[in-house]
Amino acid sequence: MEKSDASPTEAVFEGIMNAGIDFIVSVPCANLKELIPMVDDDPSIVHMAVTREEEGVGICAGAYMGGKKTAMLMQNSGLGNSINALSSLDLLYGIPLVMIISHRGIEDEPICAQVPMGEMTGPLLETLGITYYVSSSKDDATDAVSSAWDKAVEEKRPVAVLLPISYWRVS
Amino acid sequence: MKRIDAIREIVNEVQDSNALLIANIGIPCKELYSVCDMPNNFYMLGSMGLSSSIGLGLALSQAERKVVSIDGDGSVLMNMGTLATIASQAPSNYLLVIVDNGAYGSTGNQPTATSMATDLAQVAKAAGNKDVFEVNDPEALRKILEKRNSGIIVVKAELGNENVPVIKICPDEIKERFMAEASRQ
Numbered sequence: 512m513e514k515s516d517a518s519p520t521e522a523v524f525e526g527i528m529n530a531g532i533d534f535i536v537s538v539p540c541a542n543l544k545e546l547i548p549m550v551d552d553d554p555s556i557v558h559m560a561v562t563r564e565e566e567g568v569g570i571c572a573g574a575y576m577g578g579k580k581t582a583m584l585m586q587n588s589g590l591g592n593s594i595n596a597l598s599s600l601d602l603l604y605g606i607p608l609v610m611i612i613s614h615r616g617i618e619d620e621p622i623c624a625q626v627p628m629g630e631m632t633g634p635l636l637e638t639l640g641i642t643y644y645v646s647s648s649k650d651d652a653t654d655a656v657s658s659a660w661d662k663a664v665e666e667k668r669p670v671a672v673l674l675p676i677s678y679w680r681v682s
Numbered sequence: 683m684k685r686i687d688a689i690r691e692i693v694n695e696v697q698d699s700n701a702l703l704i705a706n707i708g709i710p711c712k713e714l715y716s717v718c719d720m721p722n723n724f725y726m727l728g729s730m731g732l733s734s735s736i737g738l739g740l741a742l743s744q745a746e747r748k749v750v751s752i753d754g755d756g757s758v759l760m761n762m763g764t765l766a767t768i769a770s771q772a773p774s775n776y777l778l779v780i781v782d783n784g785a786y787g788s789t790g791n792q793p794t795a796t797s798m799a800t801d802l803a804q805v806a807k808a809a810g811n812k813d814v815f816e817v818n819d820p821e822a823l824r825k826i827l828e829k830r831n832s833g834i835i836v837v838k839a840e841l842g843n844e845n846v847p848v849i850k851i852c853p854d855e856i857k858e859r860f861m862a863e864a865s866r867q
Contacts, residue, residue, distance in 0.1 A: 534743060557742060559771060562763025569732030570767070573704070573739025576724070576861050581739075599728025600736075604857040 515649075519679050520545040522649035523611060526656025526672075527582065532609060533557065534579035536567035540586035540613040542679045547584060564589030568596035572606045580660050582609040587616065587632040587673070588625070597639060597669060607663030610671040611656060614645075619676050636671055643671035646678050684842045685781045686713050687820050692750060692779060693718045695827040701748035702740060702864055706733040708788030709843045710752055710781070716846040721863035725849055725856050731761030734778050738768055741776035744864060748775050748831050755782040755796040762805065765834075769810030774832050779823075780806075783839040791841055803836040 517525065523546055527535075535558045537547050551558045557579070561567040564585050571581035590612070601608055615622070616629015636643045642662065646652035655672045663670040689710070696703045697718070704724045705714045711725040726733050737751030758764065758780055768778065784797030796802055803816045813833030817823045826835055849856075 534739075559742075559767065561767055563761075566732070566735045566761055566763055566767065569729060569735030569761075570739035570742075572732075573736035573741075574743040575739075576736075576857065577740045577743030577864055579739075579743045596729045596732055600726070600732060603728055604853045606857070 517649055518545070519649055519652065519674075519681055520549065522652045523656055523674065524549050526653045526659075527556075527611075529653070529657035530580065530609065530660040532580045532582045532660060534571065534574040534581045535584060536561045536570050536581075537584035538564050538567065538586065538589050540615070542613040542615075542674070542676070543584050543586075550584070564593040565596045568593050568600060568608065571608050572600050572604070575606055575608070581607075582611055582660075584611050585613070587612050587614045588628045590632055590635055591628055594635070594639065597641070601669050602639070605667035607660065607667065608669040609656070609659040609663055610669055612671055612673050613679075614673040614675045617675055632673065641669050641671055642666060643673055645673045645675065647675070647681075649681060652678065683818065683820050683837070684840050685710060685783060685787065686717070686844045688779065688781050688823060688837045688839060689713050689717050689752065691820050691823045691827060692752060694824070696722055696750060698828075699748050701750050702744065702860075704733050704737040704740070704749070704751040706752050706754050706757055709846070710754060710788075712846045712849060713844050714752070715849045716844065719851075721859040724860045725851070727849070727853060731757050731764075733757060734764045734768065735761065737776060737778065738764070738771060738773070740864070741773040742771060745773070745775060747864070748777070750777045750779060753778060753780045754787070755780060755784060755802060756786045756794045758802060759795055759800070765806050765809035765811060768834070772812070772832070776832050777827070777830060778834045779837060780834065781837045781839050783841050785841055787841065787843055803834075806834045806836070
């Protein structure tokens with residue numbers, strides 16, 4: 512389906528709905544400022560703000576074991592905050608999770624402090640053995656998020672969808 | 683009382699109420715395994731700090747089931763934000779038991795901040811948790827465990843680990859049997 516009428520946020524949300532994700536934790540990013548309230552308002556989704564991404568990995572692991580399909584909305588800087596939990600909890604036990612990541616610190620980044628983690632995000636995910644998709648269009652994002660939960664269950668590990676700065680500017 | 687005494691009380695309550703139990707990394711997991719190995723136990727073998735978070739996520743997704751997490755002072759200090767998130771969500775079926783012996787008991791009893799200035803029960807209250815209890819003997823712990831389905835209990839414990847064996851179940855099996863138990867109503 513052509514997503515020309517949808518906003519970048521709506522395209523991601525459509526993927527969340529298609530995937531049947533019903534439990535979401537979030538740590539904000541300016542690029543997620545529309546998606547977070549959209550998720551929070553949906554009665555089919557349990558959503559909560561968490562204080563740190565590592566905590567979110569733990570909460571989602573518990574929710575998964577309780578029967579939920581889980582996702583975390585986060586900025587890529589939070590990947591650094593969650594690596595031990597991703598490794599010694601999710602990878603160790605084979606626990607799936609969809610990480611929907613606003614990817615800062617790459618092209619067109621105005622804040623220099625975002626750049627080091629921005630450049631390391633892909634290599635860190637590769638080192639962790641976490642499959643990730645980079646979305647450059649709304650169709651890409653909907654498709655990647657829609658299939659991410661099943662992929663994570665199949666791989667018994669987290670899957671990430673990276674949404675770069677340019678993604679949020681597509682019309 | 684020592685940590686093992688608290689674990690014995692928790693096991694009794696978990697068995698009586700068929701609760702789900704998350705156990706903290708290191709010696710607490712092994713002590714629980716030695717007291718009573720059952721499918722209701724999730725042994726968190728890594729991810730220090732996240733026992734309370736796993737329990738919170740589980741409680742929110744299994745609203746009809748009592749969930750208990752065993753945590754420690756060092757672990758809560760590592761993930762102190764958990765006390766704010768638990769207060770924000772306040773599930774009616776989640777009991778967090780923090781065994782506070784003032785030290786990193788699994789790594790050689792290096793002192794934690796609770797052996798100096800930090801009062802975790804006060805921190806939990808200031809984070810917004812309404813029902814926070816502090817106990818220092820097994821009888822008091824037993825009474826609260828029986829009476830309460832939710833809240834935070836800080837158990838002031840003496841130092842000391844039992845000489846207990848290593849857990850012989852692999853992580854995947856721990857998870858699979860725990861999830862099978864969690865899905866049983």
